[in-house]
Amino acid sequence: xxxxxxxxxxxxxxxxxxxxxxxxxxxxxxxxxxxxxxxxxxxxxxxxxxxxxxxxxxxxxxxxxxxxxxxxxxxxxxxxxxxxxxxxxxxxxxxxxxxxxxxxxxxxxxxxxxxxxxxxxxxxxxxxxxxxxxxxxxxxxxxxxxxxxxxxxxxxxxxxxxxxxxxxxxxxxxxxxxxxxxxxxxxxxxxxxxxxxxxxxxxxxxxxxxxxxxxxxxxxxxxxxxxxxxxxxxxxxxxxxxxxxxxxxxxxxxxxxxxxxxxxxxxxxxxxxxxxxxxxxxxxxxxxxxxxxxxxxxxxxxxxxxxxxxxxxxxxxxxxxxxxxxxxxxxxxxxxxxxxxxxxxxxxxxxxxxxxxxxxxxxxxxxxxxxxxxxxxxxxxxxxxxxxxxxxxxxxxxxxxxxxxxxxxxxxxxxxxxxxxxxxxxxxxxxxxxxxxxxxxxxxxxxxxxxxxxxxxxxxxxxxxxxxxxxxxxxxxxxxxxxxxxxxxxxxxxxxxxxxx
Amino acid sequence: xxxxxxxxxxxxxxxxxxxxxxxxxxxxxxxxxxxxxxxxxxxxxxxxxxxxxxxxxxxxxxxxxxxxxxxxxxxxxxxxxxxxxxxxxxxxxxxxxxxxxxxxxxxxxxxxxxxxxxxxxxxxxxxxxxxxxxxxxxxxxxxxxxxxxxxxxxxxxxxxxxxxxxx
Numbered sequence: 189x190x191x192x193x194x195x196x197x198x199x200x201x202x203x204x205x206x207x208x209x210x211x212x213x214x215x216x217x218x219x220x221x222x223x224x225x226x227x228x229x230x231x232x233x234x235x236x237x238x239x240x241x242x243x244x245x246x247x248x249x250x251x252x253x254x255x256x257x258x259x260x261x262x263x264x265x266x267x268x269x270x271x272x273x274x275x276x277x278x279x280x281x282x283x284x285x286x287x288x289x290x291x292x293x294x295x296x297x298x299x300x301x302x303x304x305x306x307x308x309x310x311x312x313x314x315x316x317x318x319x320x321x322x323x324x325x326x327x328x329x330x331x332x333x334x335x336x337x338x339x340x341x342x343x344x345x346x347x348x349x350x351x352x353x354x355x356x357x358x359x360x361x362x363x364x365x366x367x368x369x370x371x372x373x374x375x376x377x378x379x380x381x382x383x384x385x386x387x388x389x390x391x392x393x394x395x396x397x398x399x400x401x402x403x404x405x406x407x408x409x410x411x412x413x414x415x416x417x418x419x420x421x422x423x424x425x426x427x428x429x430x431x432x433x434x435x436x437x438x439x440x441x442x443x444x445x446x447x448x449x450x451x452x453x454x455x456x457x458x459x460x461x462x463x464x465x466x467x468x469x470x471x472x473x474x475x476x477x478x479x480x481x482x483x484x485x486x487x488x489x490x491x492x493x494x495x496x497x498x499x500x501x502x503x504x505x506x507x508x509x510x511x512x513x514x515x516x517x518x519x520x521x522x523x524x525x526x527x528x529x530x531x532x533x534x535x536x537x538x539x540x541x542x543x544x545x546x547x548x549x550x551x552x553x554x555x556x557x558x559x560x561x562x563x564x565x566x567x568x569x570x571x572x573x574x575x576x577x578x579x580x581x582x583x584x585x586x587x588x589x590x591x592x593x594x595x596x597x598x599x600x601x602x603x604x605x606x607x608x609x610x611x612x613x614x615x616x617x618x619x620x621x622x623x624x625x626x627x628x629x630x631x632x633x634x635x636x637x638x639x640x641x642x643x644x645x646x647x648x649x650x651x652x653x654x655x656x657x658x659x660x661x662x663x664x665x666x667x668x669x670x671x672x673x674x675x676x677x678x679x680x681x682x683x684x685x686x687x688x689x
Numbered sequence: 690x691x692x693x694x695x696x697x698x699x700x701x702x703x704x705x706x707x708x709x710x711x712x713x714x715x716x717x718x719x720x721x722x723x724x725x726x727x728x729x730x731x732x733x734x735x736x737x738x739x740x741x742x743x744x745x746x747x748x749x750x751x752x753x754x755x756x757x758x759x760x761x762x763x764x765x766x767x768x769x770x771x772x773x774x775x776x777x778x779x780x781x782x783x784x785x786x787x788x789x790x791x792x793x794x795x796x797x798x799x800x801x802x803x804x805x806x807x808x809x810x811x812x813x814x815x816x817x818x819x820x821x822x823x824x825x826x827x828x829x830x831x832x833x834x835x836x837x838x839x840x841x842x843x844x845x846x847x848x849x850x851x852x853x854x855x856x
Contacts, residue, residue: 376802666727
């Protein structure tokens, strides 16, 4: 339970020492800063985990049902279309990329805000880290996408080598090995971050849990005693792994968007796309974290542990990322529009103004025109609901973005000479072009099943993660209680912080 | 010489810090006692010395190993299957750098995790703990010689320990 003296002003808070009527919380409501009582936090969070609210049970069942639907869709798609024509797998790849985008950057939020030593991130850290478990699913989802990816080079019957443009000059077959290695490395790193961050919490919860969780915590955190050296190593390890994760996630995003989007549209050469994709991923990751945090606060019984401050602070970051997203979109557009090469016009028409014009404008509304006014509203930000509401639109918009980019890219050209492939001698002089501009591709029933399955598997795995691990970073919350209190300054009550480093 | 573990539990951090000072004054070396806490206290808050670790060596070592391995693999495959594209050299650094970056990062991550597993092993010989530490109490675990046992227990009690247990 939140400490009465810490989390909320005392009963006579309307009067200060001089008998003046005080503004109770300055300009802030009593739920802005919630600082839980440290001593009972471990037991209380474990108790909350045991008493699962109905909405979380619903998430579990819905996730399981949608996952089954996705598996059915995948199997039927594989049986009916096979893997020989990559164009059949555009919506699957879009689904994978969407799940990857949202979940790969989420653990980075925990690392980044820990680097900056911000206090408001404490209730969000574990939520961000639990997304690491979904990264294991990313590996599984990635394998069929790799199988569907056309080879970089093929031999004609006449013995000539046909190649397609890609970042892999030296691989004749598709670069599955290196791509998969990158994805596995990323997942391994994120799971290591989760383990290291949850280590003290699992050790402290050991005596409160039974069954599988007790056995799991014993195995994963059996050697944790909380000595000075262990805390130092944990802190150093989180910093190092966080830095490596940042280096890795940006790189794997570069590989995914280069190989599964840019290289699949003849003539598409765009230096803005990889950083654009990274910005989108950061935006999506933060949006996903805020949605989960809001659900936990609003319906999960964590209102006395998660205040409005995390949403207030994170909404400013989300606003920045939303503006960056739109800036990159404009930069992509204006470069091609100004260049006016035939190939550039073809790509603009294909992705924005002709074939996928409907989905382009819908996406723009969901990722900018709707969330922007919500996020600039100080009232919406401060009350705590603004950022999660904007996040809903952003997540929908990003789904549309992935369909527009990845599904469109996979449908753009056949894997044949004049399509994706050109002879080596003229591969870099012959202007690969998307002419005539193909029409939009629409999902069939199995594609829709797979898209729903992609959403479902994230819900399912995340919910299982929340059941297995402490859903809040207990040691960080307790550390926060040590460094923060709400106190009176003149006539208002404000947050007082200790900054030991 | 037989040694015993003595765990003093404190509900006040200042009292625990005082107990640490008293142990130091009584001639117990810092390596023989450890504060067990449920949160990371700021450096020096309990009067303890700096704990150093060399975790940073692991990612550097792993990165180097990964770089060398990926450089070898990445350069051998195009030499084994040469593919000339628009008069570009068979072996060139820009595409190779993609492979080297992947390899170096994979090595660094792998070695860091190995280093973490090794470095996180508890540096206490007698592994005595108490569940109340998870509720905010501070444990002071002393690895004392047989002749120091009663003296250490007295020091912990005098400093305000709410409970002292031996193993």
